[in-house]
Amino acid sequence: MSQDMMRGHLDGLVLAVLTGGPAHGYGLIDALRDRSGGVFDLPEGSVYPALHRLERAGLVASGWSEAAGRRRRVYSLTAAGRRAADQRRSEWRSFSAAVERVFGAGAAGAASPDAGPAVAS
Amino acid sequence: MSQDMMRGHLDGLVLAVLTGGPAHGYGLIDALRDRSGGVFDLPEGSVYPALHRLERAGLVASGWSEAAGRRRRVYSLTAAGRRAADQRRSEWRSFSAAVERVFGAGAAGAASPDAGPAVAS
């Protein structure tokens, strides 16, 4: 898997996880790994900056909590964040459907030898 | 649509179009716009560098042709390019399925108020 397929999708994925409830950074990495079936194993250097970016944008809010002697910064969605999560999901569906059409059309073209070139003059 | 959702996917899409037959740069832009239902309307400054990158990588080969007095550089897949196209498509499927799981899980979690936080301590 090409690593920067994530580009432009990470924020949406983080928002999607937070839709299920508050989380802290480290746990968010675990959640993304689990829910993606091991496909997304993101380094902390990707996730923490993303969370800070989302907080600056007003889409998530954070607070400190203490658990087992360890400090944790817990992030949760704001109202704007919930709206953004919905929008990101629908943008993803549109993007994904478009990619699927391109891949599908390419394969179909290749399957019919008499169809001529993909792009007419 | 966030424009750099394309990151890391453009090469695969270009290869997919070329799977259907040779194409030149300008026509490739049209093909991507048509097949994606208008979602992908890429500027030339994205496509030409991508084609040159793919050519340097040995995945496409190019040759000049003349049509209606206009010179065209026509790109076609090499054998390695065909293999790469297959691989990109399967990487896309894996990526797409993973994203879908994350979005799906997030929505499911939000639907059950008693489920507790998304990420257990």
Added chain:
DNA sequence: TCCCTAAGCCTAGGCTTTCTAGGTATGAGC
């Protein structure tokens, strides 16, 4: 006691890729 690992947080810098914004040239239509 000392060391290593895991859980947690963070940042600086680099790399890659895409877009913006330009440039060139030909042919067709007005």
Added chain:
DNA sequence: GCTCATACCTAGAAAGCCTAGGCTTAGGGA
């Protein structure tokens, strides 16, 4: 002659993710 569409190209900026570190506390093993 002018403009528009076709067709190619490039330099530089912008953005986002990853690499590679650094910090702390807790717990287990030797």
